[in-house]
Amino acid sequence: MSIETILPVDRQSVSAQSESKQEPQWMSELRLKGLELAGALELPKLEKTRLDRWSLDGYGGYKHTDLIKTYNELPEAAKELLNEENSANLLVQINSNVAYSDVKAELAAQGVLFLELASALQQHGDLIKSYFMQAVKQDESRISALHSAIWNGGIFIYVPKNVKVELPLQALFLSNDAQATFAPHILIVAEANSSVSFVDNWISTEEGQRVANGVIEVFVKQGAKVRYASVHSLSEQVTDLTYRRAVVENDGRMEWIVGELNSGNVLSDTTSILKGGGSSSDAKVICVGTNDQKMNLTTRAIHFGRSTNSDMITRAVMRDKSTAIINGVTKIEKGATGANGQQTEKVLMLSPHARGDANPILLIDEDDVKCGHAASVGQVNPEQIHYLMSRGIAKSEAQRLIIYGFLAPVVAELPIEKLAAKLQELVERKLGQ
Known part of the structure; x- marks a missing residue:
């Protein structure tokens, strides 16, 4: 039917x-x-x-x-x-x-x-x-x-x-x-x-x-x-x-x-x-989840050419009851000899009710390649908070600095300074800081 x-x-x-x-x-x-x-x-x-x-x-x-x-x-x-x-x-x-x-x-x-x-x-x-x-x-x-x-x-x-x-x-x-x-x-x-x-x-x-x-x-x-x-x-x-x-x-x-x-x-x-042979890609993605929003983010590199290179970094910050599914996919096709694909997915949890899944996926149909992945899901490190507070920084400001440092590898890459500053402002607005 x-x-x-x-x-x-x-x-x-x-x-x-x-x-x-x-x-x-x-x-x-x-x-x-x-x-x-x-x-x-x-x-x-x-x-x-x-x-x-x-x-x-x-x-x-x-x-x-x-x-x-x-x-x-x-x-x-x-x-x-x-x-x-x-x-x-x-x-x-x-x-x-x-x-x-x-x-x-x-x-x-x-x-x-x-x-x-x-x-x-x-x-x-x-x-x-x-x-x-x-x-x-x-x-x-x-x-x-x-x-x-x-x-x-x-x-x-x-x-x-x-x-x-x-x-x-x-x-x-x-x-x-x-x-x-x-x-x-x-x-x-x-x-x-x-x-x-x-x-x-x-x-x-x-x-x-x-x-x-x-x-x-x-x-x-x-x-x-x-x-x-x-x-x-x-x-x-x-x-x-x-x-x-x-x-x-x-x-x-x-x-x-x-x-x-x-x-x-x-x-x-x-x-x-x-x-093409010798081609390369670099992808940096950040997301911030709040309230009960749902996000599905996929970053993908598909290697056909020889001696190709890809690098992918995804950083997510989750609070409230938000949900994020973070997929990193590196696909090495048959014949893509000498390919090198690396990826990292990290999720920072600010609420016990939020959910963040980091899914690194390697699909390799060729022998002569290099591929690697790293994924982590965790909370703000209390030792980092304690260290900053011991230097006279308030707890809320310490957490803000850690979160921004977590996202910095992407924000710092924006080619317009005003846009990078605006992105930081948007992050802080979403996180209520």
Whole structure:
């Protein structure tokens, strides 16, 4: 007996969105195919997590946000995270579309593209078609299929061969209308021997249950380097479903820095596919769980090329009745000789009612490799607290210092100083310190 899947969007609304934006026929067809697949596919089966018990219906509909001409016109929630003096090369998406853009002419002079994905689709359709939904496949699950049908706004970054982008590119994704679809798609293509850093923030305001369904696809060509830093601090009523995927070719390097500071339920999947020989990836992830939120975080490196290297560090701090399932997966495919994969997962428990599971997983189909893992779940060390208190530091301040030191290996990697300071502020706010 089959059970009919009731989707949060219908064919008519998907077609209307594509038509209103005058998308090319191939994108219209891709959207409709995604909706069809969403009706047939199941939700992802996650370790110790029942997605079918989460609130996954609040997708809303496409709502256009008028363009904002000056920085001062941005919503206060956006300006709190940003710095006008360092706001060069910034895009801001509000709900379903990019509403603010400040991109310097120097980028265009280098041949770099940095614009809303919806606009890039009009101007560079053939280029987008070559990469869109190629790292994260439409048919992976109901979530990815639905994203391909309803995605909106988003960012496209293209860095030509041999071009080094010195300053980080920035984006802010703001959801402040529970009735508006919030499903950004970020697509980055770094050609051979190029380099770029990209930083984004995801925030929400206003009341109302809703779903954020985001996909990030990064293509790192031969000898290129991409650093992607992302901080999510969506509210308790937002369910965050985010897939990050990078395909790395010969001698390319991918760096992920992820801060999961959401207050609602979170599915976070960050994966590097080391396709080429000599390619490498480094992923650093932190999360803080509070109240009764549920989080499932997976960091993954899949080695196909020879002499590939991956390193993964995940740190989680859990309090109240929160739950986190932390999965680290290193997969060495047959033929990936000389591969080296290392991973560490650590969970710091601040409450006897919280739960944190650290699951290091090694899947090795080749003999000539090096792999290692470490995992721990524990409470704040009382000896460390005692030592700091013996130096005249109050107990609450001692605990704060230990927690921040625990998270420091990730926070210190953020490429923008103001963002690192804001991340620390968000951590302290979540922990009530």
